Amino acid sequence: MSGAPALEVTDLSIAFQSRHGLLTAVHGVSFSVGRGEVLGLVGESGSGKSVTGLAVMGLLDAAGRITSGSVRLLGTELVGLSERQLRKRRGRDISMIFQDPSTTLNPVLRVDTQIIEALTAHERLSQKAARARAVSALEAVGIPSPAERLTAYPHQFSGGMRQRLAIAIALLHRPAVLIADEPTTALDVTIQAQVLSEVQKLAADQGTGLVWISHDLSVVSGLADRVAVMYAGRIVETGSVADILTDPAHPYTSGLIASVPSRNRRGSPLAQIRGAMPSLAAVPPGCPFHPRCDFASGICARAMPEPLAFADRIVRCHHPLAAAARAETLSA
Amino acid sequence: MFAYLIRRIGQSLLILFAMSLLVFLAVYTLGNPVDSLVSPDADQADRAAVIRQLGLDRPIWEQYGLFLWNALHGDLGTSFVYGLPAVDVILMRLPATLELAVMALLFSLAIGIPLGVLAGLRPNSLVGRTIMSGSILGFSLPNFWIGLMLILVFAVQLRILPSGGRGETVSVFGVAWAFLTLDGLKHMLLPAFTLALYKSSLVVRICEAGTRDVMSQDYIRFARGKGLSPARIVCVHILKNILIPVVTIMGMEFGALIAFAVVVESVFAYPGMGKLLIDSINRLDRPVIVAYLLTTTLIFVIVNFAVDLMYAALDPRIRLSDEGAT
Numbered sequence: 058m059s060g061a062p063a064l065e066v067t068d069l070s071i072a073f074q075s076r077h078g079l080l081t082a083v084h085g086v087s088f089s090v091g092r093g094e095v096l097g098l099v100g101e102s103g104s105g106k107s108v109t110g111l112a113v114m115g116l117l118d119a120a121g122r123i124t125s126g127s128v129r130l131l132g133t134e135l136v137g138l139s140e141r142q143l144r145k146r147r148g149r150d151i152s153m154i155f156q157d158p159s160t161t162l163n164p165v166l167r168v169d170t171q172i173i174e175a176l177t178a179h180e181r182l183s184q185k186a187a188r189a190r191a192v193s194a195l196e197a198v199g200i201p202s203p204a205e206r207l208t209a210y211p212h213q214f215s216g217g218m219r220q221r222l223a224i225a226i227a228l229l230h231r232p233a234v235l236i237a238d239e240p241t242t243a244l245d246v247t248i249q250a251q252v253l254s255e256v257q258k259l260a261a262d263q264g265t266g267l268v269w270i271s272h273d274l275s276v277v278s279g280l281a282d283r284v285a286v287m288y289a290g291r292i293v294e295t296g297s298v299a300d301i302l303t304d305p306a307h308p309y310t311s312g313l314i315a316s317v318p319s320r321n322r323r324g325s326p327l328a329q330i331r332g333a334m335p336s337l338a339a340v341p342p343g344c345p346f347h348p349r350c351d352f353a354s355g356i357c358a359r360a361m362p363e364p365l366a367f368a369d370r371i372v373r374c375h376h377p378l379a380a381a382a383r384a385e386t387l388s389a
Numbered sequence: 390m391f392a393y394l395i396r397r398i399g400q401s402l403l404i405l406f407a408m409s410l411l412v413f414l415a416v417y418t419l420g421n422p423v424d425s426l427v428s429p430d431a432d433q434a435d436r437a438a439v440i441r442q443l444g445l446d447r448p449i450w451e452q453y454g455l456f457l458w459n460a461l462h463g464d465l466g467t468s469f470v471y472g473l474p475a476v477d478v479i480l481m482r483l484p485a486t487l488e489l490a491v492m493a494l495l496f497s498l499a500i501g502i503p504l505g506v507l508a509g510l511r512p513n514s515l516v517g518r519t520i521m522s523g524s525i526l527g528f529s530l531p532n533f534w535i536g537l538m539l540i541l542v543f544a545v546q547l548r549i550l551p552s553g554g555r556g557e558t559v560s561v562f563g564v565a566w567a568f569l570t571l572d573g574l575k576h577m578l579l580p581a582f583t584l585a586l587y588k589s590s591l592v593v594r595i596c597e598a599g600t601r602d603v604m605s606q607d608y609i610r611f612a613r614g615k616g617l618s619p620a621r622i623v624c625v626h627i628l629k630n631i632l633i634p635v636v637t638i639m640g641m642e643f644g645a646l647i648a649f650a651v652v653v654e655s656v657f658a659y660p661g662m663g664k665l666l667i668d669s670i671n672r673l674d675r676p677v678i679v680a681y682l683l684t685t686t687l688i689f690v691i692v693n694f695a696v697d698l699m700y701a702a703l704d705p706r707i708r709l710s711d712e713g714a715t
Contacts (some may be wrong), residue, residue, distance in 0.1 A: 147616040165704055179616055
């Protein structure tokens with residue numbers, strides 16, 4: 058495997074043209090995913106996590122664009138590439154699956170059409186060979202009697218099966234990176250677990266780097282190697298999944314962890330972070346989290362905290378919790 | 390499927406029956422045909438004879454029963470003007486109107502789908518806005534005026550197209566068709582375009598709305614994420630989705646095309662059913678009017694049936710079952 062990580066995002070900023078002028082949805086986000094590695098991108102709705110995923114794919118709406126930063130896929134810069142050049146990478150080196158499996162597949166096209174077109178978009182192969190590949194792809198994601206199901210339409214599949222189809226299509230070319238935008242959120246809990254382990258296994262087998270976007274820390278915790286927590290368009294904390302879960306440094310991360318329902322705290326009221334994610338047009342000055350933060354002080358309202366690195370973690374907070382504080386005293 | 394067909398045919402028959410009742414009431418009972426059939430200086434005995442001969446002295450339900458009975462045997466009366474069975478007169482003119490309507494339909498799809506999809510893909514661009522404003526113009530300009538203007542430009546000023554008539558025809562299976570000759574096509578061009586303009590505006594609007602809707606769907610994002618070419622996304626993924634409403638509405642509008650043809654055929658002196666209807670109304674040729682109305686109804690019913698079948702072919706989620714029948 059080459060030295061360059063599968064995907065390396067540096068200082069990525071994304072803005073949207075709106076009636077209120079240019080609104081920046083994502084500010085200087087950086088992360089990287091190695092081959093076979095799983096990165097959890099966690100945050101509430103509106104934190105900019107899905108937009109980040111779409112921007113990496115080059116699939117932003119017409120109103121959105123990357124204002125600065127770089128996206129390197131297997132060492133190649135994607136920002137600034139023409140649509141035609143991007144198209145050659147999409148589906149082959151990098152793929153994306155979406156939240157709602159009932160809307161990811163075109164309802165009026167047969168499943169085989171949708172698989173074979175994804176194959177022939179990047180490879181020259183005969184109809185027969187394409188069909189054989191399609192069958193084995195369906196087999197790999199655990200769809201029973203794939204050869205017969207190939208000629209069915211998406212509505213003839215259940216939600217879980219549809220998501221498996223989408224995963225099969227996304228992984229057809231063994232991409233270096235798969236961006237999964239909450240692909241299990243719309244599924245039943247039991248199916249969720251199946252699909253989750255299916256994707257994890259396939260990605261690991263193929264050496265595909267996985268960016269798992271989710272609002273659900275408990276899903277990410279069982280899956281990811283590293284976690285990046287996003288708030289109001291910024292990554293506020295990154296680190297290995299074990300460090301982040303046991304020893305969160307950012308008050309927002311700790312709030313997220315506390316609001317995961319747990320059997321141990323049965324009967325006690327569920328902890329929640331007060332307030333709500335600010336809208337893009339009204340992000341508070343200073344640290345955007347300060348109105349909701351229990352540890353906020355005067356400086357939080359005035360200045361945006363700089364990223365603070367310690368061990369293999371980064372946190373963006375004026376008053377980092379335990380671990381970071383320890384690290385600071387150590388270095389002092 | 391079988392149950393659906395039976396039900397659908399039953400519905401169609403009901404519509405035809407209701408229409409026959411309306412037509413009968415509207416045409417046979419309003420006004421007195423005797424006035425136009427008997428010379429003004431005929432005496433009372435002559436009038437009574439004609440009334441008895443026409444069955445006008447019988448109760449209305451009996452008159453209707455007789456009308457229906459004859460209609461079921463394909464007899465809608467004899468044209469006063471042509472002295473031929475009314476059905477034959479209509480059938481002689483039907484091919485001209487049908488080919489005009491089909492041509493207009495093709496025109497409106499050929500103009501409307503590309504423009505509508507283009508406007509939908511670039512809703513905020515100059516091109517998109519121009520197309521959408523243009524479609525409003527297409528909606529609001531009256532048919533007959535466009536026809537007159539086209540005649541003025543292409544027939545009177547430029548002298549490249551004929552101003553009216555049907556041109557040469559060739560006979561296929563005993564029916565005269567004009568679309569198989571160059572001259573016939575030339576004659577059809579202007580009236581078909583006139584008819585098509587309004588419909589193409591409609592198609593533009595359906596396609597624009599459909600394209601904008603489909604473009605924002607996840608499956609288009611997913612398709613782009615697969616690395617498909619824009620041509621494939623537009624021609625397969627978008628088009629197949631927006632064709633469903635286009636087929637439905639154009640199917641219904643095909644009947645309207647035949648109805649609108651009344652005006653356009655008059656402007657272009659095009660010898661179709663519509664012109665025949667106007668002439669027959671002017672000459673009080675009642676059997677022909679009745680035959681026209683019932684034929685048009687029959688066409689409506691058949692087209693709607695065909696649209697339902699196409700609908701099911703385009704949208705796999707629709708099955709022609711009892712529950713699915715709408």
